[in-house]
Amino acid sequence: MKRLIEAVKVGLAAAYIVAAFWWSMPESFPLRPVVVALAERPFMFLGLWQGWDMFAPNPITADAFVSVVGTLEDGTTVEWEVTRMDRFDCFTRYAKERWRRYCNDHLRLNANSHLWSAAARWFAAALEREHGQRVVRLVLHRHSRPASLPEPDGSVPARSGWERYAFHEELLTR
Numbered sequence: 001m002k003r004l005i006e007a008v009k010v011g012l013a014a015a016y017i018v019a020a021f022w023w024s025m026p027e028s029f030p031l032r033p034v035v036v037a038l039a040e041r042p043f044m045f046l047g048l049w050q051g052w053d054m055f056a057p058n059p060i061t062a063d064a065f066v067s068v069v070g071t072l073e074d075g076t077t078v079e080w081e082v083t084r085m086d087r088f089d090c091f092t093r094y095a096k097e098r099w100r101r102y103c104n105d106h107l108r109l110n111a112n113s114h115l116w117s118a119a120a121r122w123f124a125a126a127l128e129r130e131h132g133q134r135v136v137r138l139v140l141h142r143h144s145r146p147a148s149l150p151e152p153d154g155s156v157p158a159r160s161g162w163e164r165y166a167f168h169e170e171l172l173t174r
Helices: 002-023 032-046 090-095 097-107 110-131
Strands: 062-072 077-080 135-146 163-171
Touching: 002 032, 062 097, 062 110, 077 110, 090 097, 097 110, 110 135, 110 163
Parallel strands: none
Antiparallel strands: 062 077, 062 135, 135 163
């Protein structure tokens, strides 16, 4: 039985390595669409997907983060910059990396609008626990700004401000 378990572990590791290799190849790589189609659901479910779009030849050209604005029952509003990674220290960034990947790589995209309502309810419950009041309205915002490359001398050019777009509003009634 122990040998069988070890063989299954090795088989799963090998399958992951092969699938991850094909996944990270260019779109024109042989059999890539077939391998991605087979691996996509388990990779996403298990959090094993790794995007390579931060690297050449086509790196991401914008910085992004997600925030939520909740209106409490007494009328006050509170904002939570959920994935504003530039404001966190190294250890907090590491701890929140899965949040960043979920929010920035998935939640903020129009193609994933099916996630918005459930996410808004989850964020509302988190704000309620923190503030001790019921959240009656919650708005999800995506923020972006163009990324800038350092100058040849190493200096960093001035950056434009963040663009903010409200992409989902949830009215919470009980």
